[in-house]
Amino acid sequence: MNSKGIGKVDHFVGVASGKGGVGKTTVAINLALALRKENYHVGLLDADIYGPNIPVMMGLSEKPKIEEGAIMPLKKFGLKVMSFGFFLEANQPVIWRGPLVSKAIAQFLNDVMWGELDYLVVDLPPGTGDPSITIAQQIPDVSIVIVTTPQEVALADVRKAITMFGEMNVKVLGIVENMSYFQCSHSEEKIGIFGKGGGENLSRQMDIPLLGAVPIDIELRKGGDEGIPLMADKEDSETGKIFKAIAKNVVELEAD
Ligand SMILES: Nc1ncnc2c1ncn2[C@@H]1O[C@H](COP(=O)(O)OP(=O)(O)OP(=O)(O)O)[C@@H](O)[C@H]1O
Ligand SMILES: [Mg+2]
Numbered sequence: 001m002n003s004k005g006i007g008k009v010d011h012f013v014g015v016a017s018g019k020g021g022v023g024k025t026t027v028a029i030n031l032a033l034a035l036r037k038e039n040y041h042v043g044l045l046d047a048d049i050y051g052p053n054i055p056v057m058m059g060l061s062e063k064p065k066i067e068e069g070a071i072m073p074l075k076k077f078g079l080k081v082m083s084f085g086f087f088l089e090a091n092q093p094v095i096w097r098g099p100l101v102s103k104a105i106a107q108f109l110n111d112v113m114w115g116e117l118d119y120l121v122v123d124l125p126p127g128t129g130d131p132s133i134t135i136a137q138q139i140p141d142v143s144i145v146i147v148t149t150p151q152e153v154a155l156a157d158v159r160k161a162i163t164m165f166g167e168m169n170v171k172v173l174g175i176v177e178n179m180s181y182f183q184c185s186h187s188e189e190k191i192g193i194f195g196k197g198g199g200e201n202l203s204r205q206m207d208i209p210l211l212g213a214v215p216i217d218i219e220l221r222k223g224g225d226e227g228i229p230l231m232a233d234k235e236d237s238e239t240g241k242i243f244k245a246i247a248k249n250v251v252e253l254e255a256d
Contacts, residue, residue, distance in 0.1 A: 003115055005114065006109050008114070009116075010119070013142070013145055014144045015028040015122065015123050015145050017148060018154065022147050024126065025048070026057070027145070027176050028123035029058060029231075030231040030243045031145070031247055033243075034246065035250070036079055038244075038248070041117045042078070043114050044121050045121070046083035047123060048084075048124070048126075049096065050094050052083045054081065055085040059226070064086050071111050071112045072113050074086065080117070102134060102138065106138060133170070136168070146174070149194045149198070150195040150196060150199060152195065158202060173250065176246060179193070179215075180199065181213075183215055209249065211250065217237075217239045
């Protein structure tokens with residue numbers, strides 16, 4: 001049944017990190033698709049108002065329609081998708097201050113025709129600071145998936161982010177280590193370009209489950225650039241299987 005807002009959304013999963021460029025949007029999109037492949041009804045909300053990347057990475061450029069006072073999400077690869085980027089002209093910067101961002105997020109939660117969803121995956125903006133926390137607090141009972149790379153500078157920022165979410169009583173569900181290793185197709189060897197074991201150590205130290213480790217995969221980057229995410233057409237690849245396992249872990253932890 002169609003209904004406006006998030007009243008019929010069962011689970012909210014926010015994808016965050018302490019650092020920019022570690023692969024939040026990539027993880028958010030492919031996690032949403034992996035959940036969809038498990039037959040869940042899934043929405044994807046781009047809460048990165050200043051740098052919305054979901055339109056390009058999902059290959060979407062139409063403007064959403066307004067029907068009976070509700071914003072209709074776009075549909076692609078079986079997901080309902082909403083992004084502030086759908087309302088911007090190409091290359092148009094957003095120079096709003098915090099309160100306006102909060103208002104926009106509230107509108108995306110309350111005025112979009114999300115309907116019945118098992119999961120709404122939210123791509124949060126980069127950084128540990130105010131924007132990501134404020135937005136996370138606007139989402140009822142959100143569970144945060146933290147994305148990190150294995151390198152020490154990323155991990156340091158992620159520790160800070162986890163502590164901050166904790167202090168604000170926002171639940172951190174687990175960690176995804178992205179760009180974990182590179183495996184050349186001619187060899188079994190996994191090369192730790194950004195270091196090794198960082199996600200595991202962090203998981204142990206902070207007592208937060210490691211949901212999975214995603215390799216550096218050219219197909220992931222290509223998928224993002226071309227607007228056809230890896231999980232949309234390569235779910236049986238090694239990386240696809242890893243995203244499926246991450247989705248299963250999220251489902252299990254959310255069921256607890
Ligand atoms: N595991 C990976 N293998 C290869 N490329 C990747 C991987 N993860 C992310 N990328 C690429 O790295 C770039 C940055 O990823 P992405 O945009 O998902 O990061 P982000 O954390 O959302 O960035 P921002 O902080 O700007 O929002 C993109 O071009 C993406 O396709
Ligand atoms: Mg992003």
